[in-house]
Amino acid sequence: MRRSPWATLAVLALAQFIVVLDVTIVNVALPDIQADLNFSTDSLQWVINAYTLLFGGFLLLGGRMADLLGARRVFVGGLILFGITSLVAGLANSPEFLIGARAVQGLGGALLSPAALAILTMTFAHGRERNIAMGVWGGLAGLGGTLGVVAGGVLVDSLSWQWVFFVNVPIVIALIALIPVFVPDVRHHVGVRTFDTLGALLGTAGLMSIVYGVVRSEPSGWGSAEVIGVLTAGVLMMVAFVFVERRSAAPLVPMRLFRSRALSVSGASLSLNGAAFLSMFFLTAIYLQQVRGDSALEAGVHFLPMGGAAIVGAVLASQLVQRIGTRTVQLAGAVLSVGALLWLSQADATGSYATQLLPGLILFGFGIIGVGVPGQITAVSEVRPAEAGAASGVVNAMYQVGGALGLAVVTTLSISHTTSELTQGATQQHAFEAGFERGLLVAALFSVANVILTLAAAPQLQPTADQLAEATAAA
CATH class of the missing domain: 1.20.1250.20 (MFS general substrate transporter like domains)
Incomplete structure (x- = not known):
């Protein structure tokens, strides 16, 4: 048929x-x-x-x-x-x-x-x-x-x-x-028939243990046996994951890919981008409803300009990388993200959405895409065409994992600051505002790290239209 x-x-x-x-x-x-x-x-x-x-x-x-x-x-x-x-x-x-x-x-x-x-x-x-x-x-x-x-x-x-x-x-x-x-049942011939399930289990369990340890550090304390034990187990599982991947005949994460400076830098940059994005999204969604009194629908509508800016930014970034290079666009995106998070961190419960939140949300929409588009292009620029899909899969996984780890760190520090304010006699509204501000400032540090990483190590590429299309397809 x-x-x-x-x-x-x-x-x-x-x-x-x-x-x-x-x-x-x-x-x-x-x-x-x-x-x-x-x-x-x-x-x-x-x-x-x-x-x-x-x-x-x-x-x-x-x-x-x-x-x-x-x-x-x-x-x-x-x-x-x-x-x-x-x-x-x-x-x-x-x-x-x-x-x-x-x-x-x-x-x-x-x-x-x-x-x-x-x-x-x-x-x-x-x-x-x-x-x-x-x-x-x-x-x-x-x-x-x-x-x-x-x-x-x-x-x-x-x-x-x-x-x-x-x-x-x-x-x-x-x-x-x-x-x-x-949907057709399309297949193609593969070589070594191995899933590397052990690698996937070790990597995921190790990361979850590390995230759990960071989350538990706020109620239990960094020096508690629970936190130290969970973090140690997570690190050991990640070490075992690297060992398994290096010895596997068909690893999920081919370690040779990380010999590429472009892929390593892009993966780190996209991880930081994911950390900033997921943290900002989580904190702001709660802040809009619990501090500013938005309904769920109002909060959703208030996020729309950020999504619109991201869509427009994707088109602009794809054009700009061909004219001024990936490193320049990525740097601009990271700087915009820093500015956006600093702007948002100054919002309060009674201020105007149009002046306190809207500009920051729009800037952040442009910023995260400004980092993401050149990062994806650069990631596959030095790998063989046959490995472009694997390289893209690695950096996409790093983005998700970076987001989860970043959210754990930001939420933990935000909650601890909110709790500290409450114990010192602050009102609940003031304590929530203080925690929101602290969380966004920590998220801004992820974007600052991205600025430094881009300046120090990101390669400058100016892909042709065909190369851009191929990189986008691989991503």
Whole structure:
């Protein structure tokens, strides 16, 4: 049966859309989730981190499974897992239940996302059509992140927080019904048949242990046996992960890729970018509702200008890297991010949204994309074409993991400052404002580190239009 490749693209892009949507749609529901399920302030971040850590930690394994088992089979499996855990998350009646469901939901996303991308690249021949398809794919993914906050606000205000998860279920059912009709079962020959599951488990468990140790440092103290033990276990697992990857016949993370200065610097830069973004998003979503009194929908609408700026910024950055080079654009993006976070950190409960928040949100939208676009291009600039996908997978995983680690650090420091203010007799509103300011200043330090890294080590490239299209496709 002859299938339209554009119908295939529509199904794949919609699946990717809901995966990205679930990164942002939950943010505006966090205050309601916290109140309904009695989350502690420090554990609330795990609603986000459980998803992003499992998604980033198993993203490369998902790509390997798609190669070995067949992309469509893994795509369907990941989609079913994502749908079931969305339903389970909506039915959660305790913090532990919800966090567990979010973790497995992230695993489902890690399976379906690379499998969908593999089907797309095998459906469209290299050249103009594939570049158009990748543009649609990336555009819808970006739109999912932007619309997520508004969709979340509508669902929370009109129904309940559970519906930010339930909304995925009918979409998943419809996609599963459409897959046999519109998505081909494309396969290609692979060499060594190994999943490197041990590597994926060690890497993900090690990172989760480190994040957990950072989170527990606020209530337990850095010198507590619990924190020291968990952090030590995390570091040991990460050391074992590197050892396994170096000896594996087909590693998830080919260590030879890090011999490339361009990839190493880009990966570090994108990790810092993810840390700044996820921290700012988490803190601001809570601040808008708990300090400024926004409804969930109002908070979502207030985030829209940032999403619009990011979409416009992606177009501008793609053009500017060809004219003035990747390093210059990346530096400008990092500087904008610093300025935006400093601006936002000065907001208070009664100030005008138009003057205290809007300029910072718009600047931040341009800033994160200003770092992200040249970072993705540079990451694949020195690797062989056959390894471009692996390189892109590595830096995408580093972005997710950097976001989770950054959020843990920022939230911990923000909460400790809020608690300190309360113990000194400050009002709850003042304490929340102080914690928000401290958190955004720490997030700004991530962007400052990105400025320094870019100045010190980022290469300057001026890709041609064809090279830009190839880099974007690999990303």
